[in-house]
Amino acid sequence: MAKNTNKSLNIRTVTVIGAGVMGSQIAAYLADVGVVVHLLDVAAKEGEGKSHNHSKVEKNARALDAVARLKNLKPAPYMSWQTVKSRIICGNLDDDLEVVAKSDWVLEAVIEKLEIKQQVHRRIAEYAPAGIPVTTNTSGILLADMIQGLPEHYTSQFFATHFFNPPRYMKLVEVISHDATDKDLVDALSKWLVQTLGKHVVFAQDTLNFIANRIGVFALLSAAHHGTRLGLYPETVDVLTGKLIARPASATYRTMDVVGLDTSAFVAKNVYDHLSQDPYHSHFRIPEWFDRLMAKGHLGQKTQFTGVYKKTKDAKGKTQILAYRKDTDEYVPSQPQPVLWLAQAQKTKDIFDRLRFMIEQKDLAGELVWRTLSELFSYSSLLCEEIASSSPSKVDTAMRHGFQWQWGVFEMWQGMGFQSVTQRMISENVLLPDWIKEHVGHEDFSFYKPCPRSDTWALGLTRQEWNPAKKQYVDIAPLIDHVTYLPPRSCKDDQRVIKTCSSASLLDMGDDVGVINFHTKMNAINGDVLDMLAESIDYAEDHLAALVIANDSRAFSAGADLSMILRYIENKEFTAIDDVLKRFQGVMQRIKYAPLPVVCAPYGMVLGGGCEVTMHCSHRHVAAESYIGLVEAGVGLIPAAGGSKELALRSYRLAEQYQCDPMKFLEKAFKTVATAQVSTSGGEAIELGLYPEKNTTLSFSTDCQIQQAKDIALHSASLGYVPPLATDIKVAGEPAFETFKLVLYNMVEGRMVSPYDAVVAEKLAYVLSGGDVRAGSVVDENWFLHLERAVFVELCRQEKTKERIMHMLKTGKPLRN
């Protein structure tokens, strides 16, 4: 596969044409990454919009209104409203098309009607400079049809970039080119989508609905078809086809409600009308009861939450979910039919064990699961060559990132046992292509194999896949070079491993940079992880120029290992807790004062102790999609691995720098930690005061974040890294502590917090104030660490803290006792 071409795009200005749901949200996301966006829509007619004089501003009403509407969307389609406001410039197609001439990329996202799209592109073609990409955000129209009648020079710069809704959160972009497209241009924009926008790009063929929607909508319709046939209620189908089979909780019908029944039907009809040779053609005919709902205007969430489900309030004002019954044409309270084996399936943690168990069940529910999965395997393998150029990984990537499936089709098939599943399908005459059938009986066949070569690290290669057209395994080549790595448990003889244990490892990234990698559950921090951090710094002091801390899973780190703390509490080993904290704090101090840069790459969940690790690094290169917080208060504790200390130190330093009352900064830190606030993006961690503005940068690229962190570490080392200096601190002391108590007193009296919340918050206030000493008392960092530990141990002795910890371990949710 063509890897690197020299062409790279500098995209600074983008014109988005069409301010609909997708156009406006894509514009917002582009603004977030620093692009100036011209958002154009049809000029509003007289009387449309807010004012009635025919000025230029009013003609932009459609784009202006679309931007204003972004504020109401949940989850938020942007990270900063300020950015959206200042970087999106609204315009209209009558007056402003010349901005196309100044753009680096033009993205068209107008209504899905062929004639309209063709007409819009004819107009763009008048202005578009040669050599810039012009793409359409179509979800189903063929490019081959769209380019009819477009100027020839234009077709070479024209292709499709299909984003998924909501575009900030859905990582998939399908890129589709046609015969005349300049392939270098496609490659360059795709790299930009990965590198700057943090997307997963899948190159799809110019076939109807492309990959994700073709397979995904089939999966929904197949489940709906068999559910209806077997007489299962919609809510029963949703229980069986959601989380249990590694799909989102919205499963089948609720997904359609969210998307809109009309939109779902439109996509299905597109296939039904145009692809009579589709192997499961009849599945794409919408069930009659769907038409009935649509005729009544019940389209799902967007029509007062009425579709297959109906959200209402009962007599007491409590939210109640009703479900549609097709036989009686009415809504009744949602009540799934009993499934005898459901509890057992839910208890089975391993997804593949669970799936094997479920398809063995001989009742209607078991049949639904088997039919849904086997038809999905069948359909995907039959179409793999035509729609995904014989690459199973394209199908899997598309489904993971476009439909939020936890596992792709072929990954799941392989995980459940290729031989047994396939043999059963053959025995039941399920349609299968030859390339599948010919592997039956070959026990060593699998769709994926680990990459055998050891030099693949730097290229980001980790797997090979079976290519049915080439009849051999081929590398799954990433679009861009980036550092990726597997936790060493899956490559024990890896040359790059410097140190390893079951919980963490130190690996060589090359260029004298080491990477520390946790690999516990949710990357929780235990004693072994701490040891690995300390040993890595020991090693780095002698052998390395810089260190990176980067973890590979959904969460950078969910924090300290709570079960360990609970054990100590139950055994009343409170000195042991103090010892653990001393060790934790000691390691954090070593990170902070290491003679070399230690750069972390937090992303996903960065909570509690995990957040404290990042706070002590010399630099944080934070993934834009990060959820960062010091959440200890939720379990009746306070941050005591230096987190409270870091916030206090920063408050006092800022106060001294700006010659003002430290209370202003301490109050902010107090609020953030006492209420266990978690940021909704990487950038928000700065706004919440968790991360300093200095030495914190944002990464929008999932794939490149670790590579970038390494670059930052190396750069910092090459500039001559100077570790921070420990300084004395003048604390606010007793008056500050009394003032915090005054605030808490009113919060308790007003029942805004529980009395125990206030107990915990008061301990935090105590630490932030620097203890109840005279104002202006001079202390050092160790003083704060001592306060953190003393308070933490004291809280551990409280029954209510114990209850909170036990509740969190059991349910994953905080207890407000």
Added chain:
Amino acid sequence: MSVRAVYIVSPYRSAVGKAKRGSLAHTRPDDLCSDVVTGVLKRTPSLDPALIEDVIVGCAMPEAEQGMNVGRVIALLSGLPYSVPGFTVNRLCASGLQSIALAADRIASGGSECILAGGTESMSMVPMMGNKPVGSLRIAENYPSIYLSMGLTAEKVSQKYQVSREEQDQFAFHSHRKALRAMENHDFDEEILPITVKRKTAHLSDGSVQEETMVFDKDEGPRADTNLETLAKLRAVFLRGGVVSAGTSSQMSDGAAMCLVCSEAFVKTHNLAPMARFAGFAVAGVPPQIMGIGPMEAIPKALKKAGINQDQLERIELNEAFAAQSIAVINILKLNPEMVNPTGGAIALGHPLGATGARLTSTLLHGLKRQKQKWGMVTMCIGTGMGAAGVFESLV
């Protein structure tokens, strides 16, 4: 020592602005009050300002823009000769009335002949509790409730005296209605001194500074669009599951009010037209956690000092800190509700803390004059657990 009669001359006020987003949000409280002083002097043309012996200004949070002994600052800002001294007095919400009472005592004892007294407050510029609230460990040990937020004290009063949410909403609704009707009838026109407000804003398109001048002479608080339904929908803001909402609490405001307090001899010599005789004043302490009941103790004491009975009162300006405490006071003392705040109270008109006592005095005296009534009273509850009341005998 003989006790002399005390007269109130020219009690005027500014209109009351909504704090933070109102017309006075960017007007300093010292500037505002000096404009009121200038207005008072202009309307008392026969008085030589050099004869004023002291300026007493009530202010509840005397710091920042209203700090540095704002009483003296205002005296100088108003163009009074430097020989006229000034000082600040703080009894929180009673400061404005307390300054008049202090002046009255000095006149009564023969210590002075003419004193300017009143109050000012910018809640836009100085927040309640001040810019840097710092708790005291020792007071917190014995009386933690002096730190209780005012809203929570109102919750406790509504609990103790069983004042329902519906009663409070009704009370608040009528406060707005009464104030709006008074404004329609131009009832406040005479007592309000128009204030010229200057506003400088950045004009981004050409880089110039735009200076606007406007005359502020209408109270901003009363809401024509409020009704019982919207009031009932407002959430309790101080206590989860409580009954006191933003709609049944006084508004945060900016304002100032001043008057002249003189002896009989001074009035006669300088040909002044007093509006009332100051007949008596009292303060009383109550438990801090139910500070709202303060007037229950202060009103009987003040009546006794004035030597009149409660049923002689014809008009009462009772500061509506909260509907809950106002209703409790009216019920327990069996005040005639028709007589209380006939032109609306602080829930509608606003409560610029330190100015309120003087604002109420101005409204009371002009109201008594309009209605040709004789005996009137100004009373209010005070944070940290107190009440104050002053009795006035109208002379016009």
